[in-house]
Amino acid sequence: MKFSKIKNMEEFAAVSGISRPTVSKYFNDPSSVRDSTRARIEAALERYDYRPNLFAVNQNRRLTKNVGIVVPYLADPFFAEIARRIEQRCIAAGLRPTLYSAHGQQALENDILDALRDLRPAGVLMAPLGRASDRSQVERFCRDVPTVLFDSNIEGIGEAFVGSDNFSFVSQTVEYLTRTGEPPAFFEMRIPANPNANKRRLAYIKMMDRLGFEPHIVKAEGEGWAFEDIGRRGALKVLQDGSLPTNSILCSNDRLAIGFLSACYALGINVGSGEGCAIRVASNDDHPFSKFTCPPLTTAAHDYDSVANRSVETLLEVIESGGRLATRTETLFPAKMILRESA
Amino acid sequence: MKFSKIKNMEEFAAVSGISRPTVSKYFNDPSSVRDSTRARIEAALERYDYRPNLFAVNQNRRLTKNVGIVVPYLADPFFAEIARRIEQRCIAAGLRPTLYSAHGQQALENDILDALRDLRPAGVLMAPLGRASDRSQVERFCRDVPTVLFDSNIEGIGEAFVGSDNFSFVSQTVEYLTRTGEPPAFFEMRIPANPNANKRRLAYIKMMDRLGFEPHIVKAEGEGWAFEDIGRRGALKVLQDGSLPTNSILCSNDRLAIGFLSACYALGINVGSGEGCAIRVASNDDHPFSKFTCPPLTTAAHDYDSVANRSVETLLEVIESGGRLATRTETLFPAKMILRESA
DNA sequence: CGCGAAAGTTTGCGCGCGTAAAAAAATTGT
């Protein structure tokens, strides 16, 4: 508001008594103009409120400050949380993030990539859908736009990958469950959406082998992103037909575990290690709500902060080195066991 | 990919043998060109992949197809879910939505509004932070950009409001709890972020009055968006010092209720109406995870679909009538009771 | 076949800003 309205840089340059190109320089880097002119511009900014148009700015710039953040399903609190942190990291680094969710749909993911090209982003942080991703489209995109993948990896695509070390997750949970009770069965979706699920299954098998136990994998039917519901149905089934080979269960992820706990409650089965408990349930992710389940969920926690920080740091490196990295790095952060009452 | 790369409309017009203005017309409305030329353009589209630059298109258009969607806190699954539906409705209506989260911060909400101006959106769908919103900024924004508020209302601001009828929510839950047991106490945050909370408290008091009972309001300390944690702490406090005046609790919202259930579990208090249950807990919202709590939460459900649909419909009306509505309408959808085991 | 309307083409400007090159002005050093 302040005084009259300024519609473009031309007008603002006029009222500040400075030429437009110099004003343009100022906005791209205030320290690039002489102190006295910077003072005059900032004096004008006090009196008139003007900001360069975000989209016009990027139309003809060599390198923009835009970054895209793409997640597969934003209504999943895990992605909401990691996206939130990444977004704030980007803002702190002086970038302009825009967040997109593929809502679990390949077509939408492709549309997002198309829209992202037009944004002319300096870089993109992307957690792909995984199995449902259109690999060739993602690959093409990464050739055009410097991209760092996070959370779920696609081998060889993007300048780098930052995520969690699934083996660290599963080895810790399996070890813990085994040490404090029975070796666990592994509970997962038959057709997992996310590549991490496959790595976790393999890690489970490997750990069980290493410890000298027979692996038991329990599959829940159902596809899509309604993990809790799928977990609940799958759990009801195996709990009712008594096909569960053990009294301890390791769920592939917390959302399935939430469904599993819900099924246990419905059947009157007490979960935990204490008196009167029939089954122990542990999981992976440390989903934001795992702390509040009943019983609270024992789980291997993502290092949310490290993944978010390193993703953004890596993207900044990529951008600074001109959009390409000499070698594709994969950074995996270990899990941290969170012991709660469910196991 | 296909053949060579097309960088702009000029080039595409050349290879398709049609003039650029006509091609431009085609992309704005394919039916506005003659069948034979449409066929030629589409034949060219088969051979070359070209799409007009999204941001350049909007630079000089009278009316864009952009819409902004602003929510206060996207890591809250309620907002993630409603935003997801609104986003998909917009896409279905041929609009181009962009989603923003204020992450609970006033400064961010203001930044988002600034960025949205530059997007030149045809309209904006906004769920404001509420108490934390910078009212004058939001008001200014709504004067410049046609905006429909949803979920939380700010009196007199925006072209319309679409949300849920808090009285319908609370009256049903209070009535149900009273009819099937004791009249409830009301559990809420001392300083609620959201204006709906205040309306719910007032509705509770009114209902209790009407039914001839003394209202009891239990306040949980804490600010911010970590509702579950605040609910849990608050519940632990009142459950431990025995200050709860009743055996039935109505939580202002489901996230608080999830915290409350967690506290009950920690203290070994059984929740529900059955044998051996000491307390009944009901709530409002039908949060996506309420179905999976232990016990599953009895709650008054938002009509997610209606709110999402009507919001988008209303915005379309606003846009069609040139950005302004004769009178500001407020549409409130009633709640639907979801009976589960917690009460 | 000729006529008027409809559709397409040409031409040119505008959106708001980045950026490059050359000229002018202000600052610096001595």
Add this chain to the structure above:
DNA sequence: ACAATTTTTTTACGCGCGCAAACTTTCGCG
């Protein structure tokens, strides 16, 4: 105080496309 910088101004063009006016071609129809 004068040459040697540094900074700013001027001028001009580009980004990718929308839009309007005037003109030309095409189409439908009697």
